[in-house]
Amino acid sequence: MNLIEKKTLSRIQKEKRSTIKKAALEVFSEYGLRGATLDKIAVASGLTKPNILYYYSSKDQIYFDVLSGLLDEWVAPLHNISSDGDPIDELLGYMKAKLKMSKQKPQESKLFATEILHGAPLTQNVLATSLKQTLDEKVAVIDKWIEEKKLEYVNGYHLFFSIWAMTQHYADFDIQVKSILNQSEEELFDDAEEYLTSVLLRTLSVRAP
Amino acid sequence: MNLIEKKTLSRIQKEKRSTIKKAALEVFSEYGLRGATLDKIAVASGLTKPNILYYYSSKDQIYFDVLSGLLDEWVAPLHNISSDGDPIDELLGYMKAKLKMSKQKPQESKLFATEILHGAPLTQNVLATSLKQTLDEKVAVIDKWIEEKKLEYVNGYHLFFSIWAMTQHYADFDIQVKSILNQSEEELFDDAEEYLTSVLLRTLSVRAP
DNA sequence: AGAAAAATTGTCCAATTGGTCAAAAAATTC
DNA sequence: GAATTTTTTGACCAATTGGACAATTTTTCT
Numbered sequence: 001m002n003l004i005e006k007k008t009l010s011r012i013q014k015e016k017r018s019t020i021k022k023a024a025l026e027v028f029s030e031y032g033l034r035g036a037t038l039d040k041i042a043v044a045s046g047l048t049k050p051n052i053l054y055y056y057s058s059k060d061q062i063y064f065d066v067l068s069g070l071l072d073e074w075v076a077p078l079h080n081i082s083s084d085g086d087p088i089d090e091l092l093g094y095m096k097a098k099l100k101m102s103k104q105k106p107q108e109s110k111l112f113a114t115e116i117l118h119g120a121p122l123t124q125n126v127l128a129t130s131l132k133q134t135l136d137e138k139v140a141v142i143d144k145w146i147e148e149k150k151l152e153y154v155n156g157y158h159l160f161f162s163i164w165a166m167t168q169h170y171a172d173f174d175i176q177v178k179s180i181l182n183q184s185e186e187e188l189f190d191d192a193e194e195y196l197t198s199v200l201l202r203t204l205s206v207r208a209p
Numbered sequence: 210m211n212l213i214e215k216k217t218l219s220r221i222q223k224e225k226r227s228t229i230k231k232a233a234l235e236v237f238s239e240y241g242l243r244g245a246t247l248d249k250i251a252v253a254s255g256l257t258k259p260n261i262l263y264y265y266s267s268k269d270q271i272y273f274d275v276l277s278g279l280l281d282e283w284v285a286p287l288h289n290i291s292s293d294g295d296p297i298d299e300l301l302g303y304m305k306a307k308l309k310m311s312k313q314k315p316q317e318s319k320l321f322a323t324e325i326l327h328g329a330p331l332t333q334n335v336l337a338t339s340l341k342q343t344l345d346e347k348v349a350v351i352d353k354w355i356e357e358k359k360l361e362y363v364n365g366y367h368l369f370f371s372i373w374a375m376t377q378h379y380a381d382f383d384i385q386v387k388s389i390l391n392q393s394e395e396e397l398f399d400d401a402e403e404y405l406t407s408v409l410l411r412t413l414s415v416r417a418p
Numbered sequence: 419a420g421a422a423a424a425a426t427t428g429t430c431c432a433a434t435t436g437g438t439c440a441a442a443a444a445a446t447t448c
Numbered sequence: 449g450a451a452t453t454t455t456t457t458g459a460c461c462a463a464t465t466g467g468a469c470a471a472t473t474t475t476t477c478t
Binding site for chain 1: 424425426427428429
């Protein structure tokens with residue numbers, strides 16, 4: 001019986017797949033696709049290697065499944081940007097949601113970063129279609145706000161790029177950040193939020209001198 | 210004869226090591242340390258595998274050498290920030306220098322990013338000492354500028370983090386950026402520079418509303 | 419309970435990989 | 449130009465790795 005094609009998964013199947021995915025996220029985010037081994041995933045999950053291969057047909061399949069589950073979650077906060085709201089509130093809220101994800105889900109952020117960094121072999125499709133479409137919509141919202149004089153002019157695409165870059169930096173490069181700042185994670189992210197809020201506020205609400 | 214301990218390298222040694230490093234940078238930046246293989250480096254360099262191992266005692270040694278050469282280059286622009294100059298000119302200049310590096314040396318940026326992302330096994334020392342020291346100095350310069358009222362208050366550390374994040378994003382995540390924007394590299398980096406200049410100008414020169 | 423299906427595992431295999439080594443080839447030195 | 453040193457390479461090896469598979473155990477269904 002091919003598990004992949006089956007529609008309803010049993011309790012055990014759901015549990016074990018979830019266990020495997022959780023362990024795989026740990027291992028993949030630390031070592032990348034090629035650096036991760038089935039043995040490491042086996043140890044991390046408490047299962048045997050053949051048992052893992054009973055639930056997934058290959059290492060690549062596990063990687064693909066983990067990453068797929070991640071993509072939606074990663075793009076989700078974008079959908080919460082409402083064209084009806086106050087532009088600055090909406091964009092500040094988006095930044096804060098992204099920063100929160102960096103704090104609470106650094107492994108996911110790192111896995112995603114590694115994937116893109118190494119050429120997005122599995123996700124290039126999604127990036128060029130689904131993500132692009134969603135982002136185009138949100139940039140259109142920004143352009144509309146600008147036209148309605150609710151927002152100073154700003155390049156929408158690069159605005160989103162910079163929000164992604166600045167917020168994810170605290171997850172992806174945490175080692176660097178923490179080796180420079182000797183703070184608790186709480187302090188660090190509080191300072192980061194204060195700084196990013198300030199940057200965004202100034203960028204969005206003031207005409208360039 | 211142990212090449213590592215020899216002080217003067219022959220012409221051939223210099224050439225071959227340089228060839229190997231160049232090829233290794235390509236391979237390491239695309240696949241990471243663990244994903245890169247000696248065979249790939251051999252093909253990319255046009256040398257045989259044992260010949261590579263004649264010049265470097267191990268794959269890790271090559272990686273270490275490539276990364277070491279990179280670190281200085283990567284931190285270098287920081288040194289050009291002069292406390293005598295105009296704060297905004299100095300920081301804008303720094304941002305532009307970093308953005309230029311992202312455009313011209315994406316492989317180096319990606320290799321560095323991968324290293325940090327995966328826990329900086331070889332560079333954590335340098336980060337915590339040399340980089341931290343240099344950055345501390347430059348943050349002190351910023352704090353001095355603020356005290357002298359030449360600059361509005363800004364968190365110096367997070368300012369640098371955000372400059373790093375925003376500029377390196379265009380190299381490290383180029384696949385994502387390019388799958389969203391269908392522009393030539395020239396246009397893309399021109400727009401990026403314009404946007405980042407605007408963000409930085411507004412961040413540095415205007416009191417938050 | 420007993421049959422059938424699903425889950426688990428020990429054992430094994432072929433491919434890849436980092437690295438060795440002795441011999442050959444090329445360059446350098448005298 | 450012969451001797452010596454340096455460079456290059458083909459052949460090889462041991463370890464790791466992704467994965468196959470048959471046998472066993474556990475769960476599910478009637």
